Amino acid sequence: MAYTRKNVSTLTASEKRRFVAAMLEIKRRGEYDEFVRTHIEYFVPDGEYGLRSAHMAPSFLPWHRQFLLDLERALRRVDSSVTVPYWDWTRDRSATALPWTKDLLGGTGRRSDHQVTTGPFAYAAGRWKITENITDEPYLTRDLGRAGAPIALPTKHDLDGALADPVYDTAPWDSTSRTGFRNRLEGWGTGSGSASWRNHNRVHKWVGGVMLGGASVNDPVFWLHHAFIDLQWSRWQNRHRGARYQPARPPGPGDDQEGRIVARQQRMPPWDMTPEQLEDVSRIYRYG
Template sequence: MAYVRKDVSTLTAGERRRFVNALLALKRRGEYDEFVRTHIDFYTADGEDGLRSAHMAPSFLPWHRRFLLELERALRRVDSSVTVPYWDWTRNRTTTSVPWTRDLLGGNGRTSDRQVMTGPFAYSAGHWTLKEGITDGRFLTRDLGRSAAPIQLPTTGELRSALDETVYDAWPWDSTVRKGFRNRLEGWGSGSGSASWRNHNRVHRWVGGEMLGGASVNDPVFWLHHAFLDLQWYRWQRAHRSHRYLPAEPPRPGDAQHNRVVARHEKLPPWNETPDQLEDVSRIYRYA
């Protein structure tokens, strides 16, 4: 039977506690840091060589769907009642609303060094020392709302602009494409500043701190954010039933994207599954 992923704002006190405790258990075991390393290893940008499977590519959504499933399976080995909740940032938009509470993810970082000082993931609590990253920092940092140059979380209208796209993705299958659901949701825009950061990307920048780079998994909000994005893919699929993951076939030799993107029936590194196999997960989970 499919289990349920809930809006984090609807979790009971007990559900919040079990979710946090399962995350802390994975951290104690060293399993959590493996997830951080995986995301760093697959954080490949347009300008780099080789296959892009996690970012700036059509497989952004199935890759993170599979990544979420890996984390969720690990959590459920600790506590079978736990699922990954989602953070609806179109509704819970302040620096003190869910999930930034003491019993969930803790709050903003302090002014001096952006170190998170509250909640179970604060360095001072002794349970969440950063061991994998792109810097030598040992403590979780956040800069909610980006204090030096404030930005706002994406609105319902901005999210709707992605959901209204009728095709999943389009050539050249990277961060420069100007149509298609995937990049509208992933959020690579033209220009500079906050106008060029849409949806997914702007949320990462709004949270700041660890969420700004390849080691963003160090902040547990990563999972709540990507669960909400996965829900948007589910909603887009239901609204556009005749449209599927693209490209259906690999780009041919001579195409700049040859061997750089994953086609519908190709294996999605580092797993032995294809985007086609990850399009329907209704037998595994559903959203409340």
């Protein structure tokens, strides 16, 4: 039977406690840091040659769908009642609203060093030491809203612009694709500064701290954010019935993207899974 991923704003006090406890337990076991290492390994920019499966590529959505499923399965081995909630950043837009409460993820970082000092994932609580990251800091950092150069979270209008595109993805299948649902949602735009950060990318920038870059999994909000991104793929599929993952076939000889992206029926590293196998997960979970 399919289980339900809930909006974080609807979680009961017990559901919050159980989610936090399961996250802390897989961290204690050493399982969590493996997820961080995996994301760092597969965070390959399209300026580099080689296969891109996690970002700046069509498989951005199925890759993170499988990544979420792996994390969720680890949590459910600890507590079978736990699922990954989603954070609807078009509605819960305040730095003091859910999920930024003391009983869930804690709040923003302090001004001096952006260290998170509230909630169960604060370094001082003793159960969330950062070991896999780019800097030397062992504590979780955030800068919600970017106090020094403020930006706003994406709006429903921004999201609707992505959902309205009837084509999943388009050539050149990277961060420069001007049309296609995938890149409109992933959020690689033109220009410089905050105007070029859209939807998914803009949320990472808004949270700041360790959410900037390949080690973003070090912040538990990564999963709540990506559950909401995953929900958008489901909504897009419902809106555009019959629309499929693109490309259906891998780019041919002479194409700059040959061997660099995953086609619909190709294996998607690091799993023995294809995007096609992840297009329909209705038998596994649904969104409430």
